[in-house]
Amino acid sequence: MKLINKKNMLGFLAVILTYAIAGFLIDKGFIDSYIFLNIVLIGINIILAVSLNLITGFTGQFSLGHAAFMSIGAYTSGILTAKLGLPFWVGILGAALLAAVAGIIIGIPTLRLKGDYLAIATLGFGEIVKIIGLNTDYIGGATGLNDIPRYTTWTWLYFCVVVTVLLISNFIKSYKGRACISIGEDEIAAEAMGVNTTYYKVLAFTLGSFFAGIAGALYANYFYFIKPDSFGFMKSIDILVIVVFGGMASIKGSILGAVLLSLISLFLQGIPELRMVVYAVILFLIMVYRPQGIIGKGEFKLFKKRGGLNANNQSK
Amino acid sequence: MEQLIQQLVNGVSLGSIYALIALGYTMVYGIINLINFAHGDIYMIGAYIGFALTTFLHLGFFPALILSMLLTSMLGMVIEKVAYKPIRKSTRIAALITAISVSLFLEYGMMYFVKPETRTFPEVLPNKQISIFNTSAVLDIKNIYILVVTITLMLILQYVIYKTKVGKAMRAVSLDSDAAQLMGIDINKTISYTFAIGSALAGAAGVLVGSYYNSINPLMGVVPGLKAFVAAVIGGIGVIPGAVLGGFFLGFTETLVSAFGGSLYKDAVAFAVLILVLLIKPKGLLGRNIREKV
Amino acid sequence: MPIIKVNNLSKAFGGVKAVSNINMSVEAGEIAGIIGPNGAGKTTFFNLLTGIYTPTSGEVIYNLERKISSKSFKPYKMTGYGVARTFQNIRLFKNMSVLDNVLIGCHNNMSYGLLSSLLHLPAFRRSEAKAYDEAIKLLDIFGLADKKDEPASKLPYGEQRKVEIARALAAKPKLLLLDEPAAGMNPNETKELTKLISWIKDEFKLTIILIEHDMSLVMGICSKIFVFDYGNLIASGTPTEVQNNEQVIKAYLGGE
Incomplete structure (x- = not known):
């Protein structure tokens, strides 16, 4: 329980060193803009995957709408920095807060649903957010929001990734985090032990959305340009795939999964016509041969058998 | 008023299509608890088969429809054997991602083979319009074809499910697969048949849509697939009459929203209705509520 | 009464x-x-x-x-x-450690805020240390202290029942x-x-x-x-x- 011990110190040093070395390489041009673009994508994917892991991996709430919170963050930061000319930190904070508020609003009604039904409802919400975006002229509608200043630097990216990973890891180790994990494991037992399951589900959902909002801000302020279609249902699936591929309820897994899957899709860009076909085959092979992910822990609830083949006793 | 009648006519057609696709979703979910995301793509492939048969082999509407149903049902069985059988005992999320991988494979595989551009489906249905009650609202003969084909298929399905051995087996497996197996029902065969029937219905919907709207493309299955799935959930996924109810309900809702000037938001309304239904009746309109045993 | x-x-x-x-x-x-x-x-x-x-x-x-x-x-x-209870069909949190299972029992007696949870402020450490001691004490009573880090599902049946009772007792x-x-x-x-x-x-x-x-x-x-x-x-x-x-x-x- 000590704050400063050997392990912490080593981790701290590694974090600082990685930052300094990469910063130096970018400065001196050893890492060109193409590589940096991919580093940005990896960083954003890490934030998205770790935050979704809190909701789906740890708390066991099957969400297919994570990209919607990212889009809310992206647009918020886009508006704050491009239209209102505010600094980036305001953009990030605004993005995170608005995404979190959206998380509360969406979470309270839908988190009463379970399993596949929750997945469908969150998918529906994600699509609704997208359609509202497509039809709102203020933010450019279907053509998207342009001329967003490029504020996402290595420092901002790295800082946001580290903060996300650190805070979520800390949260998981607190009694609130334990309550969330207990819900993912057995909701009825968690309730019987005094865990207000609705509250903690919404809390996990809100926190996850908060960090997805940050990822959105980093995205918007790197790519100059955002449009609602970039944050559709397929983006939510991509994030979910990272979480599952990395390993449910494993933060290290999500980080590793984000890096590996980003690299895979980078290599697939060499075969643009068959890229998605090969990606589909890779997904399939992972699900058949390594469904528990790279760092798979035990059998999590969402990872349990689908009740034999049985439609009616699925929730047992 | 005229517009309303016109939209109701459109609603029947749209609802029929949704219902046909939703049936496949619901049957598969009922039997193996899998949200078969690739189902919308089978509908797309059905449309392409119909396109090939009518364009290159110059077949008429009905031969093309029946052949297309036959081929998609075979495709459905192959997909089940190759992709879904290995993950049958696996988890919800793994199953879902597998289904999505199959969907991507079909979409982009098709795109590779038939090229991404939109194709024009030949005019295989008589292009005649009748005015309704002497108003300016018109009833396209194609609407009647869609409705008649849909109802016929549903009656056949009803017969298969309630009067045949295969149907009895399907109902038994969806109720309790272990018990069904103990009673000597071949689970593998039953699942295969379920995929075959569901896929045939989706293939039929593909041909109907192709000949109605005359244009098809490799991603045409994504949105209707999602909507039909929404329809199945609204009706109560796993419940066959629910899929039909949900399909027509969604078809009418969407056309009514369009009629009142909200066509840009019709997809959003569909999802909003879904969420609303789930919140009021968590298992859908006709779904049964099952209490968790403590 | x-x-x-x-x-x-x-x-x-x-x-x-x-x-x-x-x-x-x-x-x-x-x-x-x-x-x-x-x-x-x-x-x-x-x-x-x-x-x-x-x-x-x-x-x-x-x-x-x-x-x-x-x-x-x-x-x-x-x-x-x-009021605390156990279940007929044992409802432990299977992938959580024995210790964490008992700590969930302490849930109601812990109350530091969200910020403490995220930043591990002193309130976090105080409250967690206290809960840890209580949980270990309970596990000692049931002779399970040396198995505190094992996943609950790895314990034999009889011991799982005991962990469930310990978890209920942790709620005081x-x-x-x-x-x-x-x-x-x-x-x-x-x-x-x-x-x-x-x-x-x-x-x-x-x-x-x-x-x-x-x-x-x-x-x-x-x-x-x-x-x-x-x-x-x-x-x-x-x-x-x-x-x-x-x-x-x-x-x-x-x-x-």
Whole structure:
């Protein structure tokens, strides 16, 4: 329980060193803009995957709408920095807060649903957010929001990734985090032990959305340009795939999964016509041969058998 | 008023299509608890088969429809054997991602083979319009074809499910697969048949849509697939009459929203209705509520 | 003054009465046993006592720290009212460590804020250290302290039952509800458990209600026994009274 011990110190040093070395390489041009673009994508994917892991991996709430919170963050930061000319930190904070508020609003009604039904409802919400975006002229509608200043630097990216990973890891180790994990494991037992399951589900959902909002801000302020279609249902699936591929309820897994899957899709860009076909085959092979992910822990609830083949006793 | 009648006519057609696709979703979910995301793509492939048969082999509407149903049902069985059988005992999320991988494979595989551009489906249905009650609202003969084909298929399905051995087996497996197996029902065969029937219905919907709207493309299955799935959930996924109810309900809702000037938001309304239904009746309109045993 | 009072309690599922018209009370410091054939409504009764089901009619009144009626029961509020339970089919958090399972039991007694959780501020460390000590103390009582880091699912059946009791005790209840605590245990383990239950009752100043099929356990430690059959309370009294009750004998042995 000590704050400063050997392990912490080593981790701290590694974090600082990685930052300094990469910063130096970018400065001196050893890492060109193409590589940096991919580093940005990896960083954003890490934030998205770790935050979704809190909701789906740890708390066991099957969400297919994570990209919607990212889009809310992206647009918020886009508006704050491009239209209102505010600094980036305001953009990030605004993005995170608005995404979190959206998380509360969406979470309270839908988190009463379970399993596949929750997945469908969150998918529906994600699509609704997208359609509202497509039809709102203020933010450019279907053509998207342009001329967003490029504020996402290595420092901002790295800082946001580290903060996300650190805070979520800390949260998981607190009694609130334990309550969330207990819900993912057995909701009825968690309730019987005094865990207000609705509250903690919404809390996990809100926190996850908060960090997805940050990822959105980093995205918007790197790519100059955002449009609602970039944050559709397929983006939510991509994030979910990272979480599952990395390993449910494993933060290290999500980080590793984000890096590996980003690299895979980078290599697939060499075969643009068959890229998605090969990606589909890779997904399939992972699900058949390594469904528990790279760092798979035990059998999590969402990872349990689908009740034999049985439609009616699925929730047992 | 005229517009309303016109939209109701459109609603029947749209609802029929949704219902046909939703049936496949619901049957598969009922039997193996899998949200078969690739189902919308089978509908797309059905449309392409119909396109090939009518364009290159110059077949008429009905031969093309029946052949297309036959081929998609075979495709459905192959997909089940190759992709879904290995993950049958696996988890919800793994199953879902597998289904999505199959969907991507079909979409982009098709795109590779038939090229991404939109194709024009030949005019295989008589292009005649009748005015309704002497108003300016018109009833396209194609609407009647869609409705008649849909109802016929549903009656056949009803017969298969309630009067045949295969149907009895399907109902038994969806109720309790272990018990069904103990009673000597071949689970593998039953699942295969379920995929075959569901896929045939989706293939039929593909041909109907192709000949109605005359244009098809490799991603045409994504949105209707999602909507039909929404329809199945609204009706109560796993419940066959629910899929039909949900399909027509969604078809009418969407056309009514369009009629009142909200066509840009019709997809959003569909999802909003879904969420609303789930919140009021968590298992859908006709779904049964099952209490968790403590 | 009884610590729990049940008035005309009934629960029906779609016309089928699982529990009907139960009247009973238990005094503070008692160990009460509930027995009856399978399907007699015992677990349903427990679920009514813990807010998992709401009564169709009648009510349950607790007189623990304050008076609470079943109208304000909610499953997650019960530990706050001083009621903790275990489950017939063991509901441990299987992938969590034994220690974490017990720490979840401490949930209601911890209250540092979100910021402390995210940043591990001093409030976090203070509260977690205290909970850790309490949890270890409980695990010691059950002889499980050396297995604290193992995933709960890796423990043998008998020990899992003990972890579940430890987890319930971590919530510092006044009333402990045990649903078949000796199920799946061999006679020796049952004997040991019987001693342990009466010991923790005194140590933690508890009232205990338990459902059990093992008569040696029930007759050994219960001061009062309630017999359920087909959802009805057919007899109650001391072990001897119940053993000689004709209706009870009929219920167990069948016949007219």
